[in-house]
Amino acid sequence: MEVKVNTEQTVGDLIEYRKNNFLQVNHEYQRGLRWTDIQKRLFIDSIFRGYSIPAFYLHKVENSAGGHTNTYFDIVDGQQRIDAIFSFSEGSFPLLNPSSDKDFRFPNFVKDNACPWGGKRYEELTDELKDSLASHSVVIYEITTDNENEIRDLFIRLQSGTPLTPQDKRDSWPGNFTEFVLKVGGKTAVDKWYGYPLFKEVSKVNNESGRRTLVAQVFMLYSAVRNRKEFCDLKSSRLDQFYHENVSFNDKSKDTLRFEKLCDVLYQAFSGKPKVPGHHLIHLFLLVDALTEEYVDTWRPKLATSLHEFERRCHEASKAANKSAPDNEYERYWEQYARWTRTNSDIARTIQRRHAFFATEMVQLLGPLKQLDSRRSFSEFDRQIIFFRDGEQCQWCRMHSNDHKVKWEDSEVHHIVPHAKGGPTSTGNAALVHRDHHPKTQSDVDTFRTWWEEHPPIKVGASPGLPPDGTQARFEYKNKIFSGVIEDGRLVLTDDRGSFKSFSTASEALTNTSRNGWRDWQLQLPGSKDWTLAEDWRSKP
Numbered sequence: 001m002e003v004k005v006n007t008e009q010t011v012g013d014l015i016e017y018r019k020n021n022f023l024q025v026n027h028e029y030q031r032g033l034r035w036t037d038i039q040k041r042l043f044i045d046s047i048f049r050g051y052s053i054p055a056f057y058l059h060k061v062e063n064s065a066g067g068h069t070n071t072y073f074d075i076v077d078g079q080q081r082i083d084a085i086f087s088f089s090e091g092s093f094p095l096l097n098p099s100s101d102k103d104f105r106f107p108n109f110v111k112d113n114a115c116p117w118g119g120k121r122y123e124e125l126t127d128e129l130k131d132s133l134a135s136h137s138v139v140i141y142e143i144t145t146d147n148e149n150e151i152r153d154l155f156i157r158l159q160s161g162t163p164l165t166p167q168d169k170r171d172s173w174p175g176n177f178t179e180f181v182l183k184v185g186g187k188t189a190v191d192k193w194y195g196y197p198l199f200k201e202v203s204k205v206n207n208e209s210g211r212r213t214l215v216a217q218v219f220m221l222y223s224a225v226r227n228r229k230e231f232c233d234l235k236s237s238r239l240d241q242f243y244h245e246n247v248s249f250n251d252k253s254k255d256t257l258r259f260e261k262l263c264d265v266l267y268q269a270f271s272g273k274p275k276v277p278g279h280h281l282i283h284l285f286l287l288v289d290a291l292t293e294e295y296v297d298t299w300r301p302k303l304a305t306s307l308h309e310f311e312r313r314c315h316e317a318s319k320a321a322n323k324s325a326p327d328n329e330y331e332r333y334w335e336q337y338a339r340w341t342r343t344n345s346d347i348a349r350t351i352q353r354r355h356a357f358f359a360t361e362m363v364q365l366l367g368p369l370k371q372l373d374s375r376r377s378f379s380e381f382d383r384q385i386i387f388f389r390d391g392e393q394c395q396w397c398r399m400h401s402n403d404h405k406v407k408w409e410d411s412e413v414h415h416i417v418p419h420a421k422g423g424p425t426s427t428g429n430a431a432l433v434h435r436d437h438h439p440k441t442q443s444d445v446d447t448f449r450t451w452w453e454e455h456p457p458i459k460v461g462a463s464p465g466l467p468p469d470g471t472q473a474r475f476e477y478k479n480k481i482f483s484g485v486i487e488d489g490r491l492v493l494t495d496d497r498g499s500f501k502s503f504s505t506a507s508e509a510l511t512n513t514s515r516n517g518w519r520d521w522q523l524q525l526p527g528s529k530d531w532t533l534a535e536d537w538r539s540k541p
Helices: 011-019 037-048 079-089 127-134 148-159 166-171 176-185 197-202 208-228 236-245 254-270 278-294 297-321 331-336 348-366 380-389 395-399 442-454 503-511 534-539
Strands: 002-010 056-065 068-077 137-144 411-415 430-434 472-477 480-487 490-493 522-524
Touching: 002 011, 011 079, 011 127, 011 137, 037 079, 037 127, 056 148, 068 079, 068 148, 166 176, 166 208, 166 236, 176 208, 176 236, 176 254, 197 208, 197 254, 208 236, 208 254, 208 278, 254 278, 254 297, 278 297, 278 348, 278 380, 297 331, 297 348, 331 348, 348 380, 380 411, 380 430, 395 430, 395 442, 472 503, 490 503, 522 534
Parallel strands: 056 137
Antiparallel strands: 002 137, 056 068, 411 430, 472 480, 472 522, 480 490
Protein backbone atom coordinates (compact mmCIF):
# COMPACT_ATOMS: atom_id res chain seq x y z
CA MET A 1 0.00 0.00 0.00
CA GLU A 2 1.39 3.38 -1.02
CA VAL A 3 0.36 6.55 0.91
CA LYS A 4 0.94 10.03 -0.47
CA VAL A 5 0.32 13.06 1.72
CA ASN A 6 -0.91 16.08 -0.21
CA THR A 7 -0.89 19.40 1.69
CA GLU A 8 -1.40 21.61 -1.36
CA GLN A 9 -5.11 20.87 -1.85
CA THR A 10 -7.97 23.23 -0.99
CA VAL A 11 -11.68 23.18 -0.31
CA GLY A 12 -12.14 24.42 -3.89
CA ASP A 13 -10.33 21.34 -5.18
CA LEU A 14 -12.67 19.07 -3.21
CA ILE A 15 -15.68 20.86 -4.71
CA GLU A 16 -14.29 20.37 -8.23
CA TYR A 17 -13.49 16.69 -7.56
CA ARG A 18 -17.04 16.09 -6.40
CA LYS A 19 -18.63 18.11 -9.20
CA ASN A 20 -16.72 16.13 -11.83
CA ASN A 21 -17.43 12.75 -10.22
CA PHE A 22 -13.84 12.11 -9.14
CA LEU A 23 -15.07 11.38 -5.60
CA GLN A 24 -17.24 8.33 -4.96
CA VAL A 25 -18.56 6.41 -1.98
CA ASN A 26 -18.08 2.67 -1.59
CA HIS A 27 -21.37 1.67 0.00
CA GLU A 28 -20.04 -1.77 0.89
CA TYR A 29 -18.36 -0.34 3.98
CA GLN A 30 -19.46 3.31 4.22
CA ARG A 31 -22.44 4.05 6.49
CA GLY A 32 -24.08 6.69 4.30
CA LEU A 33 -24.87 10.34 5.01
CA ARG A 34 -25.75 11.04 8.66
CA TRP A 35 -25.08 14.70 9.36
CA THR A 36 -28.00 16.99 10.20
CA ASP A 37 -28.41 20.44 8.68
CA ILE A 38 -27.14 21.99 11.92
CA GLN A 39 -23.94 19.91 11.76
CA LYS A 40 -23.38 20.91 8.15
CA ARG A 41 -23.97 24.59 8.84
CA LEU A 42 -21.66 24.59 11.86
CA PHE A 43 -18.92 22.87 9.87
CA ILE A 44 -19.00 25.48 7.08
CA ASP A 45 -19.11 28.25 9.73
CA SER A 46 -15.94 26.74 11.26
CA ILE A 47 -14.15 26.93 7.89
CA PHE A 48 -14.99 30.63 7.55
CA ARG A 49 -13.61 31.18 11.06
CA GLY A 50 -10.30 29.70 9.97
CA TYR A 51 -10.49 26.49 11.99
CA SER A 52 -8.43 23.60 10.62
CA ILE A 53 -10.23 20.64 9.01
CA PRO A 54 -9.35 17.02 9.87
CA ALA A 55 -7.47 15.19 7.10
CA PHE A 56 -9.30 13.38 4.31
CA TYR A 57 -8.43 9.80 3.31
CA LEU A 58 -9.01 8.91 -0.36
CA HIS A 59 -8.41 5.58 -2.11
CA LYS A 60 -7.11 6.11 -5.65
CA VAL A 61 -8.76 3.64 -8.03
CA GLU A 62 -7.79 3.04 -11.67
CA ASN A 63 -9.99 0.90 -13.93
CA SER A 64 -9.20 -0.02 -17.54
CA ALA A 65 -11.57 -1.15 -20.29
CA GLY A 66 -11.34 -1.13 -24.08
CA GLY A 67 -8.00 0.63 -24.01
CA HIS A 68 -9.33 3.42 -21.82
CA THR A 69 -8.38 4.15 -18.18
CA ASN A 70 -10.71 5.71 -15.64
CA THR A 71 -9.29 7.20 -12.44
CA TYR A 72 -11.35 8.23 -9.39
CA PHE A 73 -11.18 8.27 -5.59
CA ASP A 74 -13.21 6.28 -3.08
CA ILE A 75 -13.77 8.33 0.08
CA VAL A 76 -12.37 6.33 3.00
CA ASP A 77 -12.79 9.06 5.65
CA GLY A 78 -14.42 12.48 5.25
CA GLN A 79 -17.70 11.61 3.54
CA GLN A 80 -19.87 13.82 5.81
CA ARG A 81 -17.53 16.83 5.50
CA ILE A 82 -17.24 16.59 1.73
CA ASP A 83 -21.01 16.34 1.38
CA ALA A 84 -21.48 19.41 3.59
CA ILE A 85 -18.98 21.43 1.53
CA PHE A 86 -20.46 20.42 -1.81
CA SER A 87 -24.09 20.83 -0.69
CA PHE A 88 -23.37 24.36 0.51
CA SER A 89 -21.58 25.24 -2.75
CA GLU A 90 -24.72 24.11 -4.58
CA GLY A 91 -26.87 26.45 -2.46
CA SER A 92 -28.81 23.77 -0.58
CA PHE A 93 -28.77 25.54 2.82
CA PRO A 94 -28.00 28.93 4.38
CA LEU A 95 -25.41 29.36 7.13
CA LEU A 96 -26.23 30.09 10.75
CA ASN A 97 -26.53 33.70 11.84
CA PRO A 98 -25.13 34.12 15.39
CA SER A 99 -27.05 37.32 16.02
CA SER A 100 -30.51 36.03 15.17
CA ASP A 101 -30.60 32.28 14.44
CA LYS A 102 -32.58 30.31 17.05
CA ASP A 103 -31.50 26.90 15.74
CA PHE A 104 -28.25 27.15 17.67
CA ARG A 105 -27.25 29.31 20.64
CA PHE A 106 -23.89 30.96 20.04
CA PRO A 107 -21.91 32.27 23.04
CA ASN A 108 -21.45 36.02 23.40
CA PHE A 109 -17.82 36.01 22.27
CA VAL A 110 -19.01 34.62 18.91
CA LYS A 111 -22.04 36.92 18.67
CA ASP A 112 -19.84 39.96 19.30
CA ASN A 113 -17.57 39.21 16.33
CA ALA A 114 -18.41 40.23 12.78
CA CYS A 115 -19.98 37.45 10.72
CA PRO A 116 -20.47 38.65 7.12
CA TRP A 117 -21.40 35.12 5.98
CA GLY A 118 -24.11 34.71 8.65
CA GLY A 119 -27.52 33.62 7.33
CA LYS A 120 -26.39 33.54 3.69
CA ARG A 121 -26.46 30.87 1.02
CA TYR A 122 -23.42 30.35 -1.23
CA GLU A 123 -24.76 32.47 -4.08
CA GLU A 124 -25.36 35.36 -1.64
CA LEU A 125 -21.71 35.51 -0.52
CA THR A 126 -19.38 38.19 -1.75
CA ASP A 127 -16.64 37.14 -4.19
CA GLU A 128 -14.13 37.71 -1.40
CA LEU A 129 -15.93 35.24 0.90
CA LYS A 130 -16.27 32.67 -1.90
CA ASP A 131 -12.52 32.92 -2.54
CA SER A 132 -11.83 32.56 1.18
CA LEU A 133 -13.81 29.34 1.30
CA ALA A 134 -12.29 27.91 -1.90
CA SER A 135 -8.71 28.65 -0.83
CA HIS A 136 -8.98 27.08 2.62
CA SER A 137 -6.21 24.46 2.87
CA VAL A 138 -6.93 20.77 3.45
CA VAL A 139 -4.76 17.71 3.99
CA ILE A 140 -5.43 14.65 1.84
CA TYR A 141 -3.98 11.18 2.34
CA GLU A 142 -4.01 9.57 -1.12
CA ILE A 143 -3.81 5.78 -0.84
CA THR A 144 -2.94 3.47 -3.70
CA THR A 145 -3.44 -0.30 -3.37
CA ASP A 146 -5.03 -3.14 -5.27
CA ASN A 147 -5.88 -4.98 -2.06
CA GLU A 148 -9.42 -4.01 -1.08
CA ASN A 149 -8.94 -5.60 2.34
CA GLU A 150 -6.24 -3.07 3.18
CA ILE A 151 -8.71 -0.24 2.54
CA ARG A 152 -11.37 -1.90 4.69
CA ASP A 153 -8.82 -2.39 7.46
CA LEU A 154 -7.85 1.29 7.25
CA PHE A 155 -11.49 2.33 7.36
CA ILE A 156 -12.06 0.22 10.51
CA ARG A 157 -8.96 1.67 12.17
CA LEU A 158 -10.06 5.22 11.41
CA GLN A 159 -13.56 4.59 12.79
CA SER A 160 -12.66 2.49 15.83
CA GLY A 161 -11.14 5.13 18.04
CA THR A 162 -12.93 5.62 21.38
CA PRO A 163 -15.78 8.06 20.65
CA LEU A 164 -16.00 11.24 22.68
CA THR A 165 -18.74 11.31 25.29
CA PRO A 166 -21.07 14.33 25.36
CA GLN A 167 -19.20 15.53 28.45
CA ASP A 168 -15.82 15.14 26.73
CA LYS A 169 -17.13 17.47 24.03
CA ARG A 170 -18.38 19.96 26.63
CA ASP A 171 -14.97 19.86 28.34
CA SER A 172 -13.44 21.30 25.17
CA TRP A 173 -15.94 24.17 24.97
CA PRO A 174 -14.33 27.57 25.59
CA GLY A 175 -15.36 29.70 28.54
CA ASN A 176 -15.38 30.04 32.32
CA PHE A 177 -18.15 27.54 33.08
CA THR A 178 -16.14 24.78 31.39
CA GLU A 179 -13.16 25.69 33.58
CA PHE A 180 -15.34 25.73 36.71
CA VAL A 181 -16.82 22.27 36.04
CA LEU A 182 -13.37 20.81 35.34
CA LYS A 183 -12.06 22.24 38.60
CA VAL A 184 -14.99 20.97 40.70
CA GLY A 185 -15.39 17.60 38.98
CA GLY A 186 -11.68 16.95 38.48
CA LYS A 187 -9.55 15.62 35.64
CA THR A 188 -6.55 13.35 36.12
CA ALA A 189 -3.07 14.68 35.31
CA VAL A 190 -4.13 18.35 35.30
CA ASP A 191 -3.22 19.82 38.68
CA LYS A 192 -5.48 22.85 38.46
CA TRP A 193 -8.46 20.55 37.81
CA TYR A 194 -8.06 18.74 41.11
CA GLY A 195 -11.76 18.02 41.81
CA TYR A 196 -13.71 18.79 44.99
CA PRO A 197 -13.74 15.91 47.51
CA LEU A 198 -17.55 15.88 47.56
CA PHE A 199 -17.64 14.65 43.97
CA LYS A 200 -14.43 12.59 44.09
CA GLU A 201 -14.99 10.85 47.44
CA VAL A 202 -18.69 11.10 48.35
CA SER A 203 -20.47 10.81 45.01
CA LYS A 204 -21.22 7.26 43.87
CA VAL A 205 -20.39 8.21 40.27
CA ASN A 206 -17.02 6.56 39.74
CA ASN A 207 -15.82 7.90 36.38
CA GLU A 208 -14.41 11.36 35.73
CA SER A 209 -16.63 12.24 32.78
CA GLY A 210 -19.73 11.23 34.75
CA ARG A 211 -18.63 13.29 37.76
CA ARG A 212 -18.21 16.39 35.63
CA THR A 213 -21.64 15.83 34.11
CA LEU A 214 -23.10 15.56 37.64
CA VAL A 215 -21.37 18.82 38.67
CA ALA A 216 -22.84 20.62 35.66
CA GLN A 217 -26.32 19.18 36.29
CA VAL A 218 -26.28 20.08 39.99
CA PHE A 219 -25.14 23.64 39.35
CA MET A 220 -27.63 24.19 36.52
CA LEU A 221 -30.56 22.97 38.65
CA TYR A 222 -29.32 24.84 41.74
CA SER A 223 -29.12 28.04 39.69
CA ALA A 224 -32.60 27.57 38.17
CA VAL A 225 -34.32 26.92 41.52
CA ARG A 226 -32.40 29.60 43.40
CA ASN A 227 -32.83 32.39 40.87
CA ARG A 228 -36.00 31.57 38.94
CA LYS A 229 -37.78 29.24 41.38
CA GLU A 230 -38.28 26.69 38.66
CA PHE A 231 -36.95 23.25 37.81
CA CYS A 232 -35.22 22.52 34.51
CA ASP A 233 -34.46 19.47 32.39
CA LEU A 234 -31.08 17.85 33.01
CA LYS A 235 -30.83 16.31 29.55
CA SER A 236 -27.57 16.41 27.61
CA SER A 237 -28.98 18.94 25.12
CA ARG A 238 -30.00 21.28 27.95
CA LEU A 239 -26.51 21.02 29.47
CA ASP A 240 -24.99 21.92 26.09
CA GLN A 241 -27.21 24.99 25.95
CA PHE A 242 -26.23 26.01 29.51
CA TYR A 243 -22.52 25.78 28.58
CA HIS A 244 -23.10 27.94 25.51
CA GLU A 245 -25.03 30.53 27.52
CA ASN A 246 -22.40 30.75 30.29
CA VAL A 247 -19.15 31.24 28.44
CA SER A 248 -18.71 34.41 30.53
CA PHE A 249 -19.55 32.58 33.77
CA ASN A 250 -18.50 34.44 36.94
CA ASP A 251 -16.76 31.98 39.25
CA LYS A 252 -16.66 34.64 42.01
CA SER A 253 -20.37 35.46 42.01
CA LYS A 254 -22.48 35.14 45.15
CA ASP A 255 -24.25 32.04 43.82
CA THR A 256 -20.98 30.36 42.82
CA LEU A 257 -19.34 30.99 46.19
CA ARG A 258 -22.45 29.67 47.93
CA PHE A 259 -22.35 26.56 45.72
CA GLU A 260 -18.78 25.92 46.83
CA LYS A 261 -19.81 26.36 50.46
CA LEU A 262 -22.60 23.80 50.00
CA CYS A 263 -20.04 21.38 48.55
CA ASP A 264 -18.07 21.71 51.77
CA VAL A 265 -21.14 21.36 54.04
CA LEU A 266 -22.22 18.16 52.26
CA TYR A 267 -18.70 16.75 52.27
CA GLN A 268 -18.40 17.29 56.02
CA ALA A 269 -21.77 15.57 56.52
CA PHE A 270 -20.97 12.50 54.39
CA SER A 271 -17.20 12.12 54.65
CA GLY A 272 -16.41 8.58 55.77
CA LYS A 273 -20.01 7.49 55.18
CA PRO A 274 -21.42 5.27 52.37
CA LYS A 275 -21.25 6.95 48.98
CA VAL A 276 -24.28 8.91 47.76
CA PRO A 277 -26.07 8.21 44.44
CA GLY A 278 -26.19 11.09 41.99
CA HIS A 279 -29.96 11.64 42.20
CA HIS A 280 -29.77 11.94 46.01
CA LEU A 281 -26.89 14.41 45.72
CA ILE A 282 -28.94 16.57 43.35
CA HIS A 283 -31.80 16.81 45.85
CA LEU A 284 -29.45 17.23 48.83
CA PHE A 285 -27.99 20.36 47.22
CA LEU A 286 -31.42 21.98 46.94
CA LEU A 287 -32.43 20.86 50.43
CA VAL A 288 -29.24 22.02 52.16
CA ASP A 289 -29.29 25.30 50.23
CA ALA A 290 -32.66 26.05 51.81
CA LEU A 291 -31.80 24.70 55.28
CA THR A 292 -28.58 26.67 55.67
CA GLU A 293 -30.42 29.88 54.82
CA GLU A 294 -33.41 29.44 57.09
CA TYR A 295 -32.63 27.16 60.03
CA VAL A 296 -30.20 26.69 62.90
CA ASP A 297 -27.62 24.09 61.84
CA THR A 298 -28.61 21.46 64.43
CA TRP A 299 -29.78 19.34 61.46
CA ARG A 300 -26.25 18.84 60.12
CA PRO A 301 -25.20 15.87 62.32
CA LYS A 302 -28.45 14.10 61.41
CA LEU A 303 -28.18 14.55 57.64
CA ALA A 304 -26.32 11.33 56.79
CA THR A 305 -28.41 9.08 59.06
CA SER A 306 -31.63 10.68 57.78
CA LEU A 307 -30.60 10.06 54.17
CA HIS A 308 -29.71 6.47 55.07
CA GLU A 309 -33.22 5.98 56.49
CA PHE A 310 -34.71 7.59 53.38
CA GLU A 311 -32.70 5.19 51.20
CA ARG A 312 -33.76 2.22 53.32
CA ARG A 313 -37.41 3.10 52.87
CA CYS A 314 -36.94 3.51 49.12
CA HIS A 315 -35.26 0.09 49.02
CA GLU A 316 -38.07 -1.57 50.95
CA ALA A 317 -40.67 0.09 48.77
CA SER A 318 -38.84 -0.99 45.60
CA LYS A 319 -38.65 -4.60 46.79
CA ALA A 320 -42.37 -4.60 47.48
CA ALA A 321 -43.10 -3.07 44.08
CA ASN A 322 -41.00 -5.79 42.42
CA LYS A 323 -42.73 -8.46 44.51
CA SER A 324 -39.51 -9.64 46.16
CA ALA A 325 -40.84 -8.55 49.56
CA PRO A 326 -44.23 -8.51 51.29
CA ASP A 327 -46.44 -5.46 51.67
CA ASN A 328 -44.81 -2.62 53.60
CA GLU A 329 -45.73 0.80 54.88
CA TYR A 330 -43.46 2.70 52.51
CA GLU A 331 -45.39 2.28 49.27
CA ARG A 332 -45.41 6.05 48.81
CA TYR A 333 -41.58 6.00 48.55
CA TRP A 334 -41.92 3.92 45.41
CA GLU A 335 -44.84 5.88 43.97
CA GLN A 336 -43.42 9.34 44.67
CA TYR A 337 -39.66 8.88 44.46
CA ALA A 338 -37.97 5.56 43.62
CA ARG A 339 -39.89 4.84 40.42
CA TRP A 340 -39.14 8.35 39.16
CA THR A 341 -35.39 7.74 39.35
CA ARG A 342 -35.90 5.13 36.61
CA THR A 343 -38.49 6.78 34.36
CA ASN A 344 -37.94 10.19 32.69
CA SER A 345 -35.52 10.92 35.52
CA ASP A 346 -33.93 13.95 33.83
CA ILE A 347 -37.17 15.79 32.97
CA ALA A 348 -38.06 18.94 34.93
CA ARG A 349 -41.51 17.83 36.09
CA THR A 350 -40.12 14.48 37.30
CA ILE A 351 -37.30 16.15 39.23
CA GLN A 352 -39.78 18.61 40.77
CA ARG A 353 -42.07 15.77 41.82
CA ARG A 354 -39.20 13.83 43.38
CA HIS A 355 -37.85 16.87 45.18
CA ALA A 356 -41.17 17.85 46.74
CA PHE A 357 -41.38 14.36 48.24
CA PHE A 358 -37.69 14.21 49.15
CA ALA A 359 -37.73 17.57 50.95
CA THR A 360 -40.94 16.79 52.86
CA GLU A 361 -39.74 13.38 54.05
CA MET A 362 -36.21 14.50 54.89
CA VAL A 363 -37.49 17.38 57.01
CA GLN A 364 -39.55 14.90 59.02
CA LEU A 365 -36.60 12.53 59.38
CA LEU A 366 -34.32 15.36 60.50
CA GLY A 367 -36.70 16.11 63.36
CA PRO A 368 -37.83 19.53 64.61
CA LEU A 369 -36.11 22.40 62.82
CA LYS A 370 -35.50 25.67 64.59
CA GLN A 371 -35.79 28.79 62.46
CA LEU A 372 -33.06 31.35 62.65
CA ASP A 373 -35.65 33.88 63.80
CA SER A 374 -39.22 33.87 65.07
CA ARG A 375 -40.76 35.81 62.22
CA ARG A 376 -44.45 35.44 61.55
CA SER A 377 -43.88 34.93 57.82
CA PHE A 378 -43.14 31.63 56.17
CA SER A 379 -39.51 30.82 55.47
CA GLU A 380 -38.17 30.75 51.93
CA PHE A 381 -37.89 26.98 52.22
CA ASP A 382 -41.49 26.59 53.40
CA ARG A 383 -42.69 28.79 50.55
CA GLN A 384 -40.87 26.60 48.03
CA ILE A 385 -42.40 23.42 49.47
CA ILE A 386 -45.90 24.94 49.41
CA PHE A 387 -45.38 26.35 45.91
CA PHE A 388 -44.46 23.00 44.40
CA ARG A 389 -46.72 20.95 46.67
CA ASP A 390 -49.80 22.87 45.51
CA GLY A 391 -48.81 22.40 41.88
CA GLU A 392 -48.13 26.12 41.36
CA GLN A 393 -51.91 26.59 41.40
CA CYS A 394 -53.84 29.33 43.24
CA GLN A 395 -55.96 27.50 45.82
CA TRP A 396 -58.53 30.32 46.05
CA CYS A 397 -59.13 29.87 42.33
CA ARG A 398 -59.27 26.09 42.77
CA MET A 399 -62.03 26.64 45.31
CA HIS A 400 -63.94 28.39 42.52
CA SER A 401 -63.15 25.55 40.06
CA ASN A 402 -60.64 27.64 38.13
CA ASP A 403 -57.25 26.26 37.07
CA HIS A 404 -54.99 29.26 37.66
CA LYS A 405 -51.21 28.74 37.55
CA VAL A 406 -49.24 31.20 39.66
CA LYS A 407 -45.78 32.58 38.87
CA TRP A 408 -43.35 32.56 41.79
CA GLU A 409 -43.09 36.33 41.86
CA ASP A 410 -46.91 36.64 42.02
CA SER A 411 -47.39 34.00 44.71
CA GLU A 412 -48.20 34.38 48.41
CA VAL A 413 -48.84 31.89 51.23
CA HIS A 414 -52.11 32.07 53.15
CA HIS A 415 -52.49 30.87 56.76
CA ILE A 416 -55.53 28.54 56.80
CA VAL A 417 -56.00 29.26 60.50
CA PRO A 418 -54.89 32.89 60.91
CA HIS A 419 -51.65 33.49 62.79
CA ALA A 420 -53.46 35.95 65.04
CA LYS A 421 -55.79 33.13 66.13
CA GLY A 422 -53.00 30.72 66.97
CA GLY A 423 -52.52 29.20 63.54
CA PRO A 424 -48.96 27.87 63.16
CA THR A 425 -46.60 29.08 60.48
CA SER A 426 -46.19 25.61 59.02
CA THR A 427 -46.73 23.95 55.66
CA GLY A 428 -49.70 22.04 57.08
CA ASN A 429 -51.49 25.34 57.79
CA ALA A 430 -50.67 26.94 54.46
CA ALA A 431 -52.08 27.31 50.98
CA LEU A 432 -50.64 28.86 47.84
CA VAL A 433 -52.58 31.83 46.46
CA HIS A 434 -52.09 34.54 43.89
CA ARG A 435 -51.30 37.85 45.60
CA ASP A 436 -54.49 39.36 44.13
CA HIS A 437 -56.61 36.51 45.53
CA HIS A 438 -55.26 36.36 49.07
CA PRO A 439 -58.32 36.13 51.39
CA LYS A 440 -58.55 39.36 53.38
CA THR A 441 -61.99 39.67 54.94
CA GLN A 442 -63.06 37.45 57.84
CA SER A 443 -65.85 36.04 55.67
CA ASP A 444 -63.41 35.02 52.92
CA VAL A 445 -61.00 33.53 55.47
CA ASP A 446 -63.77 31.46 57.08
CA THR A 447 -65.15 30.35 53.70
CA PHE A 448 -61.74 29.25 52.50
CA ARG A 449 -60.95 27.44 55.75
CA THR A 450 -64.20 25.45 55.60
CA TRP A 451 -63.63 24.54 51.97
CA TRP A 452 -59.99 23.62 52.53
CA GLU A 453 -60.81 21.21 55.35
CA GLU A 454 -63.14 19.36 53.00
CA HIS A 455 -60.95 19.63 49.88
CA PRO A 456 -57.25 19.46 50.77
CA PRO A 457 -54.93 19.46 47.75
CA ILE A 458 -53.50 16.28 46.32
CA LYS A 459 -49.97 16.84 47.51
CA VAL A 460 -47.07 16.06 45.24
CA GLY A 461 -45.03 14.77 48.14
CA ALA A 462 -47.59 12.43 49.67
CA SER A 463 -49.50 9.35 48.60
CA PRO A 464 -53.18 9.37 49.68
CA GLY A 465 -54.14 6.61 52.07
CA LEU A 466 -57.12 4.31 51.86
CA PRO A 467 -60.67 5.74 51.84
CA PRO A 468 -62.59 6.34 55.10
CA ASP A 469 -63.56 3.45 57.35
CA GLY A 470 -66.85 1.90 56.30
CA THR A 471 -66.12 2.22 52.58
CA GLN A 472 -67.27 -0.87 50.67
CA ALA A 473 -64.85 -2.26 48.06
CA ARG A 474 -65.20 -4.80 45.27
CA PHE A 475 -62.90 -6.24 42.60
CA GLU A 476 -63.80 -8.49 39.66
CA TYR A 477 -61.14 -10.83 38.27
CA LYS A 478 -61.68 -13.69 35.83
CA ASN A 479 -65.46 -13.60 36.34
CA LYS A 480 -65.09 -13.77 40.11
CA ILE A 481 -66.02 -10.89 42.42
CA PHE A 482 -64.01 -10.19 45.58
CA SER A 483 -65.32 -7.79 48.21
CA GLY A 484 -64.23 -6.11 51.39
CA VAL A 485 -64.58 -3.09 53.65
CA ILE A 486 -62.19 -0.47 54.97
CA GLU A 487 -61.66 -0.91 58.71
CA ASP A 488 -59.02 0.83 60.84
CA GLY A 489 -57.24 2.05 57.73
CA ARG A 490 -56.96 -1.42 56.14
CA LEU A 491 -58.85 -3.27 53.43
CA VAL A 492 -60.47 -6.28 55.16
CA LEU A 493 -61.62 -8.91 52.66
CA THR A 494 -64.69 -11.06 53.21
CA ASP A 495 -64.48 -14.85 53.61
CA ASP A 496 -61.41 -14.44 55.86
CA ARG A 497 -59.13 -13.70 52.93
CA GLY A 498 -57.03 -11.34 55.04
CA SER A 499 -56.49 -7.60 55.45
CA PHE A 500 -54.13 -5.32 53.54
CA LYS A 501 -52.62 -1.86 53.82
CA SER A 502 -53.11 -1.08 50.13
CA PHE A 503 -55.29 -2.01 47.17
CA SER A 504 -52.28 -3.15 45.15
CA THR A 505 -51.12 -5.72 47.68
CA ALA A 506 -54.70 -7.02 47.98
CA SER A 507 -54.98 -7.40 44.19
CA GLU A 508 -51.61 -9.12 43.96
CA ALA A 509 -52.51 -11.56 46.76
CA LEU A 510 -55.78 -12.47 45.01
CA THR A 511 -54.37 -12.81 41.49
CA ASN A 512 -50.70 -13.75 42.00
CA THR A 513 -49.81 -11.06 39.47
CA SER A 514 -48.21 -7.63 39.76
CA ARG A 515 -51.04 -5.07 39.58
CA ASN A 516 -51.97 -1.46 40.28
CA GLY A 517 -54.82 -2.00 42.72
CA TRP A 518 -56.06 1.58 42.38
CA ARG A 519 -57.25 0.59 38.91
CA ASP A 520 -58.84 -2.66 40.10
CA TRP A 521 -61.10 -1.81 43.01
CA GLN A 522 -64.52 -0.12 42.89
CA LEU A 523 -65.52 1.91 45.96
CA GLN A 524 -68.81 2.84 47.61
CA LEU A 525 -68.12 5.55 50.17
CA PRO A 526 -70.16 5.76 53.39
CA GLY A 527 -73.54 7.41 52.73
CA SER A 528 -73.22 7.02 48.94
CA LYS A 529 -75.16 4.74 46.60
CA ASP A 530 -72.69 5.13 43.75
CA TRP A 531 -69.64 3.05 42.96
CA THR A 532 -66.46 4.72 41.71
CA LEU A 533 -63.02 3.46 40.65
CA ALA A 534 -60.41 3.82 43.40
CA GLU A 535 -58.09 5.64 40.98
CA ASP A 536 -60.82 8.21 40.27
CA TRP A 537 -61.45 8.71 43.99
CA ARG A 538 -57.73 9.24 44.59
CA SER A 539 -57.37 11.78 41.78
CA LYS A 540 -60.12 14.06 43.01
CA PRO A 541 -59.51 16.81 45.62
